[in-house]
Amino acid sequence: MATINANYNKLSAGYLFPEIARRTGAYLDDHPDVHVMRLGIGNTTEPLPPSVIRYLHQAVDNLAAVDTYTGYANGSEGNLDLREAIAGRYAERGVTLDPDEIFVSDGGKPDSANIQSIFGLDNVVAVQDPAYPVYVDSNVIAGRTGKSEAGQYEGIVYMPCTEANGFFPELPADKVDLIYICSPNNPIGSVATASQLQTFVDYAREHRAVIIFDAAYCAYISDPKLPHSIFEVDGASSCAIEINSFSKDTGFTGVRLGWTVVPRELAVEDAGSGVVNGLWRRRQNTMFNGASNIVQGGGLAVFTEAGKAECAAMVAYYMANAARIRSGLERMGLTVYGGVHAPYLWMKTPGGMGSWEFFDKLLSEARVVGTPGAGFGPSGEGFFRLSAFGHREDIESAVESIERNLRL
Amino acid sequence: MATINANYNKLSAGYLFPEIARRTGAYLDDHPDVHVMRLGIGNTTEPLPPSVIRYLHQAVDNLAAVDTYTGYANGSEGNLDLREAIAGRYAERGVTLDPDEIFVSDGGKPDSANIQSIFGLDNVVAVQDPAYPVYVDSNVIAGRTGKSEAGQYEGIVYMPCTEANGFFPELPADKVDLIYICSPNNPIGSVATASQLQTFVDYAREHRAVIIFDAAYCAYISDPKLPHSIFEVDGASSCAIEINSFSKDTGFTGVRLGWTVVPRELAVEDAGSGVVNGLWRRRQNTMFNGASNIVQGGGLAVFTEAGKAECAAMVAYYMANAARIRSGLERMGLTVYGGVHAPYLWMKTPGGMGSWEFFDKLLSEARVVGTPGAGFGPSGEGFFRLSAFGHREDIESAVESIERNLRL
Numbered sequence: 001m002a003t004i005n006a007n008y009n010k011l012s013a014g015y016l017f018p019e020i021a022r023r024t025g026a027y028l029d030d031h032p033d034v035h036v037m038r039l040g041i042g043n044t045t046e047p048l049p050p051s052v053i054r055y056l057h058q059a060v061d062n063l064a065a066v067d068t069y070t071g072y073a074n075g076s077e078g079n080l081d082l083r084e085a086i087a088g089r090y091a092e093r094g095v096t097l098d099p100d101e102i103f104v105s106d107g108g109k110p111d112s113a114n115i116q117s118i119f120g121l122d123n124v125v126a127v128q129d130p131a132y133p134v135y136v137d138s139n140v141i142a143g144r145t146g147k148s149e150a151g152q153y154e155g156i157v158y159m160p161c162t163e164a165n166g167f168f169p170e171l172p173a174d175k176v177d178l179i180y181i182c183s184p185n186n187p188i189g190s191v192a193t194a195s196q197l198q199t200f201v202d203y204a205r206e207h208r209a210v211i212i213f214d215a216a217y218c219a220y221i222s223d224p225k226l227p228h229s230i231f232e233v234d235g236a237s238s239c240a241i242e243i244n245s246f247s248k249d250t251g252f253t254g255v256r257l258g259w260t261v262v263p264r265e266l267a268v269e270d271a272g273s274g275v276v277n278g279l280w281r282r283r284q285n286t287m288f289n290g291a292s293n294i295v296q297g298g299g300l301a302v303f304t305e306a307g308k309a310e311c312a313a314m315v316a317y318y319m320a321n322a323a324r325i326r327s328g329l330e331r332m333g334l335t336v337y338g339g340v341h342a343p344y345l346w347m348k349t350p351g352g353m354g355s356w357e358f359f360d361k362l363l364s365e366a367r368v369v370g371t372p373g374a375g376f377g378p379s380g381e382g383f384f385r386l387s388a389f390g391h392r393e394d395i396e397s398a399v400e401s402i403e404r405n406l407r408l
Numbered sequence: 409m410a411t412i413n414a415n416y417n418k419l420s421a422g423y424l425f426p427e428i429a430r431r432t433g434a435y436l437d438d439h440p441d442v443h444v445m446r447l448g449i450g451n452t453t454e455p456l457p458p459s460v461i462r463y464l465h466q467a468v469d470n471l472a473a474v475d476t477y478t479g480y481a482n483g484s485e486g487n488l489d490l491r492e493a494i495a496g497r498y499a500e501r502g503v504t505l506d507p508d509e510i511f512v513s514d515g516g517k518p519d520s521a522n523i524q525s526i527f528g529l530d531n532v533v534a535v536q537d538p539a540y541p542v543y544v545d546s547n548v549i550a551g552r553t554g555k556s557e558a559g560q561y562e563g564i565v566y567m568p569c570t571e572a573n574g575f576f577p578e579l580p581a582d583k584v585d586l587i588y589i590c591s592p593n594n595p596i597g598s599v600a601t602a603s604q605l606q607t608f609v610d611y612a613r614e615h616r617a618v619i620i621f622d623a624a625y626c627a628y629i630s631d632p633k634l635p636h637s638i639f640e641v642d643g644a645s646s647c648a649i650e651i652n653s654f655s656k657d658t659g660f661t662g663v664r665l666g667w668t669v670v671p672r673e674l675a676v677e678d679a680g681s682g683v684v685n686g687l688w689r690r691r692q693n694t695m696f697n698g699a700s701n702i703v704q705g706g707g708l709a710v711f712t713e714a715g716k717a718e719c720a721a722m723v724a725y726y727m728a729n730a731a732r733i734r735s736g737l738e739r740m741g742l743t744v745y746g747g748v749h750a751p752y753l754w755m756k757t758p759g760g761m762g763s764w765e766f767f768d769k770l771l772s773e774a775r776v777v778g779t780p781g782a783g784f785g786p787s788g789e790g791f792f793r794l795s796a797f798g799h800r801e802d803i804e805s806a807v808e809s810i811e812r813n814l815r816l
Contacts, residue, residue, distance in 0.1 A: 001583075001616040001676070002585040003527065003585070004683065005525060018482070045477065045479065048472060063455060064458070066454070072662055109697045119413055134695075254471075254481065283416075285426060288518050293662035
């Protein structure tokens, strides 16, 4: 008699974004003539850069001819030319990586979710609070937690990111084994300094913990002196894994491409150098079959001079949106963080309102969809995430509607 | 102190195909001037059909324009038009599915590997022996097995597929919970009849077991009366999940597209109708982010009249290869199965030779790479898989080289 993985029963409600879609849909069912403006999910809206389009067409044409057609690659780690190009980007910031340490994938989300599976179930997981829900949910499904109570799962160590600590957590008081850090941070929009990251790298080296570093938004860092990769921090290669994505700076949210770096130097309690790198290789070769060859071909364009400039222009476009949202909200007297090194703004809900309550208020009064901070963890309560992804005119309309219609 | 998932230590050697690549590479290092012919991995070689190429270009162009650009979809289940087209294909064979029962993915391999994760760790797994290695390895990694001994993992129920039983297994003697069945079969190349499948569906309904049915090769069935889907068998909707792929009939091995059907009617011991469907939805929404929108756009071409004809021609091409391999080997007096309803041939090794020993012999004498049967499970020992994927002239050369050079 087959039984289900009962860990799924521990998951609270639906995954955040489907839940937002459900509430928005219900509102639209009741108000069919209303136009809703979306500053919710971090979904890109602008067309792909011309260089990328050219490379994608070329990759399609390669599959039309017998001499250039390709099927499965030998392994699922991605094409060597793409991994070399990614290594080249790290080299520009002084980080030396071997292509064998880089694993191309179908995106940062699956890698963020699956990376925990190469570690033991008794590892204690620490997350920034608030955090991207996938870090926690994937560990709940794997069975590393107890039940959820008041938005917290038993067994997870939540590291609050609050106004008081400048939205970067203190080191955990108790020993933890796997530490998820996201910088630039989703949902807060803050960015970690080198010295902040160094405290965690030092902790991880001392306790043989592993940092899982999500750098998906690094292209949005406006100050080149801030770290774009955890490997810019001394000693990180022996204790950190880094996940990155083509979603946000190339517009590949629907196209699907990302990568994960597992340094060969990385060692843990029961496995020396090279073993964790080999485990991820084995995991990907068994459970995955490589990113689409068309998409990998398109991704190469990003590393050309033209592609770099086009992607930078796309990032600048979204960051101008962020500035517009921030200035509009600040004019209303609202307190807003983020939006300088990241495409997300993190606003305090007015009057300490609950964040799902503010979601409903913003939707019904201003017809704008955002993301309740509580959806990202208990310390997100009282905050609200606004995304700068959108067409300029839609962002303008949304901000104007908030300014005109939101009753403070 | 972080620790690894120690289940990985139970896995024997490398994943089969990387191991083959390693041995082949070692041979080529020693014989740099030798041209090796590959009848090993089931990798497509012929260019994509023209209709698919057109649709892929259109999907790329859609991403170049602001009005047609798409990012993340609302859920990760795939575009509705594609799921409706897939449902339409089932309807042609009398199977009624709702698009909500169809989950588009980046291929049959990841789905085959991940499907076990929605079930409890105490479920007893049964596999055909031999079988596609991913079924077993994914369950080893999840922790459903003990150690491996003599090619068998403790805790897995192996259902031998032998000459004596016509390569379709008897029902397991002991109670099992998750049953993997692949038809047309990889690696054997055999196909199950409706009455054979009915025995397993009846068993599953009686014991509330779940059949995980891999139909990735159904386009290769040459007799339309044979079942292309397990849902053609009475009662299967209450006890079966089906996995399928665009890899083998559309040439999408490197492009990545597949789907899984989880009927709403499916129920297990601790979860009624709809729950398992919802678990897979939740799994995919948490751990995956949808197949590439470009690839989904290309996949739609397969369901047009022109696309259907082009894919059928591709299948016919590979099947003519299979016939050529089979007749050549039979002329040498070898015993060969399969290759009629599947692109794989399953030959007995001459003189009862070990299958890895025959791998080395075939490589060194005939310079042909195949796949040792033992790599697919203990009952594969004494057999050898040859794949019909390849250019016609390469297949001809390989068969001629075997005929001329293999010393029997």
